[in-house]
Amino acid sequence: MAAPLRVAVVGSGPAGAFCAQILTEESGRDVGDLAVDVFERLPTPFGLVRYGVAPDHQKIKSIVASLTEVFETPGVRFFGNVTIGSGAGCDLTVDELRAHYDAVVLASGAPLERRLGVPGEDRAGVVAARDFVSWYSGHPDAAFDTSVLAAERAVVVGVGNVALDVARMLVRTPDELRRTDVPEHVVEALAGHRVREVCVVGRRGPEHAKFTNKEFLELAAIDGADVVVSPDDLVLSEQARAVAARPAAARLLASLQKVAEREPQGRARSIRFLFHRTPVEFAGRTDIDTAVRAVRLAHTQRPEIVEDLPVGLVLPAVGYRGRALAGVPFDNTSGTIPHRDARVVDGERVLPGLYAVGWVKRGPSGVIGTNRLCASETVEALLADAADLAGSGAGPEGIEALLRARGVPVVDWSRWQAIEAAETALGERTGRGRVKLHERDAMLLAAGVAG
Ligand SMILES: Cc1cc2nc3c(=O)[nH]c(=O)nc-3n(C[C@H](O)[C@H](O)[C@H](O)COP(=O)(O)OP(=O)(O)OC[C@H]3O[C@@H](n4cnc5c(N)ncnc54)[C@H](O)[C@@H]3O)c2cc1C
Known part of the structure; x- marks a missing residue:
């Protein structure tokens, strides 16, 4: 039997979520044969859908319902409040992810301003x-x-x-x-x-x-x-x-x-x-x-x-531009990760098992749906390489052990739902619909992982 395919995705915005969705829907693999772990530096998922799309554009924000389904799909896990990178404030490095997963997809967006x-x-x-x-x-x-x-x-x-x-x-x-x-x-x-x-x-x-x-x-x-x-x-x-x-x-x-x-x-x-x-x-x-x-x-x-x-x-x-991730090539002029058909390259050399998607791959353009097309290309490349990649990483258990050892208060999906419930309760108290929590400490408290 072929080894299961374990994929880490960095970033839970539309690009990362669409990757997880397409992987689970189109890889032809069943639960147990495919694991997708999505790492997000914020305690909350959805990237710019939550923190970019204007608050008075609720119709566009309704995409959250289908992104939620992605994170509730068996085989997909959310690791919120986990920053990938190196140095102060970072919890795991890209190299650590690469060592433990068979493939790593970078979906970290374009958080800096031009x-x-x-x-x-x-x-x-x-x-x-x-x-x-x-x-x-x-x-x-x-x-x-x-x-x-x-x-x-x-x-x-x-x-x-x-x-x-x-x-x-x-x-x-x-x-x-x-x-x-x-x-x-x-x-x-x-x-x-x-x-x-x-x-x-x-x-x-x-x-x-x-x-x-x-x-x-x-x-x-x-x-x-x-x-x-x-x-x-x-x-x-x-x-x-x-x-x-x-x-x-x-x-x-x-x-x-x-x-x-x-x-x-x-x-x-x-x-x-x-x-x-x-x-x-x-x-x-x-x-x-x-x-x-x-x-x-x-x-x-x-x-x-x-x-x-x-x-x-x-x-x-x-306009916006991407931020370099330690251990990953970066094109400072375009503010994106250099890639060939979604495979991250260092000059001419393809870095095996490393992919990019979304704004960090193609720059800040297009609408939310554009990231789905972009994710299709990325997943296609990843699945084309799957036979070589499956089983190459040491396994996600090692990453979970590292997070525990480092005392990282991980916000998993049920803890995110607790934040959602707190936001609904806050809205009710103030006679409004749901109202966002905006302080990290308040979010972590609501998630039950503070202190
Ligand atoms: C102000 C604004 C308004 C917009 N309005 C609309 C609109 O009305 N309609 C529309 O269709 N599109 C809109 N867009 C575009 C849409 O938001 C983007 O196309 C989409 O969000 C890009 O997806 P992404 O996943 O690549 O990036 P993002 O949505 O930015 O997601 C990236 C995620 O990666 C996480 N991350 C970054 N670095 C790390 C790290 N080191 N470790 C772990 N996690 C990390 C971030 O926290 C973030 O959650 C808008 C964009 C902006 C900026």
């Missing part, structure tokens, strides 16, 4: 959209100083869906926020903030905007703010018209045009789109001022025009 490279980017008040998103999503490691919400104008740099999420969350009403699962301190901070205008700045013209028509229409229909598009920004050059003829761009431009023709309703807040502009400096008031007071915007089509926009909060939303 920088703009604009002078003044380190000033107080310039906050990566990622940090704002993590904060309103209740991520336990979120670092966001709410004092920046005292600003009257915020500028979001970037014209992707994340930029729109961030702009929308800044104008949601407290009632709308209370219908989501965001922690109460987030509702309070967003309810009391002073931001009156949110400018969304795009380097290129509207024909190149990366946000989808669906996301834009949702924003345009929001109660809490006037959405303002300048008709001047919609005048297209001949070159731009060729791009604008593509169906997706044409649909979006038609929606932008409709909004540009609308009269503002005099709402308390507004979201203003500024295309063909790029920030060239985040300026302070004086040389010794460490806070951002103005964004200097250059017009990309007419560089002689430069405008200073007074501002107290800047949220660059220009």
Whole structure:
């Protein structure tokens, strides 16, 4: 009889979960013949579905139900609160996983923000959209100083869906926020903030905007703010018209045009789109001022025009990048793990039994479903190698022994369910639906593994 196949997956976001799902559904192996252990640094599963997808997008978040089924499939185990890497804060190394499992799939996502490279980017008040998103999503490691919400104008740099999420969350009403699962301190901070205008700045013209028509229409229909598009920004050059003829761009431009023709309703807040502009400096008031007071915007089509926009909060939303994992090759330029058909490579050499999937493999692009296609490719490669790999690792028992010896408070699936129950109870106490716990200690306490 062939040896069972034991696979470790690093990361429980969509990419890791889809791998586990496809492995159990399509490997042709039965329970006992296949083991998939998913290691997650947070006490909670689902990656950016829990900590990225906007809280008011509950329909998209309903994917959690099918991801839950994956973790409840016989043969799949969840090891939450276990960080893979080396050095302080890490519990297991990739090499240890490789020694104990037949294959290791890296699904660690793209947790770092891309920088703009604009002078003044380190000033107080310039906050990566990622940090704002993590904060309103209740991520336990979120670092966001709410004092920046005292600003009257915020500028979001970037014209992707994340930029729109961030702009929308800044104008949601407290009632709308209370219908989501965001922690109460987030509702309070967003309810009391002073931001009156949110400018969304795009380097290129509207024909190149990366946000989808669906996301834009949702924003345009929001109660809490006037959405303002300048008709001047919609005048297209001949070159731009060729791009604008593509169906997706044409649909979006038609929606932008409709909004540009609308009269503002005099709402308390507004979201203003500024295309063909790029920030060239985040300026302070004086040389010794460490806070951002103005964004200097250059017009990309007419560089002689430069405008200073007074501002107290800047949220660059220009993309994410992966983080290197100790013991694994990493391409610093793309922020991804180099691979050939999902097999991790070190230069020309394929590292046997090591695979990548999701954002850490292909960069931060696509929707959740794109990770399923990506996972299919990864699992296909892994199963093609399975005959050589099966039985090559010493077995997961050794990893469990290491975790015990190191005193790692592992959050397994039943302990995660205890966190879920605590979140439901918290919501009931505050007259809301389920409300997220946002502190690691509180999560571990709810899971019954604290102290
Ligand atoms: C702000 C934002 C909003 C989005 N909104 C939408 C949307 O509305 N609709 C949509 O379709 N897509 C959306 N996406 C995209 C979607 O979230 C991604 O396509 C998807 O989450 C990528 O999956 P992943 O598994 O590769 O990465 P992730 O979801 O990031 O999962 C990676 C997991 O690995 C864990 N991990 C990282 N390092 C380690 C380690 N060393 N040890 C153990 N675990 C580790 C992380 O904690 C995380 O749980 C959004 C993305 C962002 C950033």
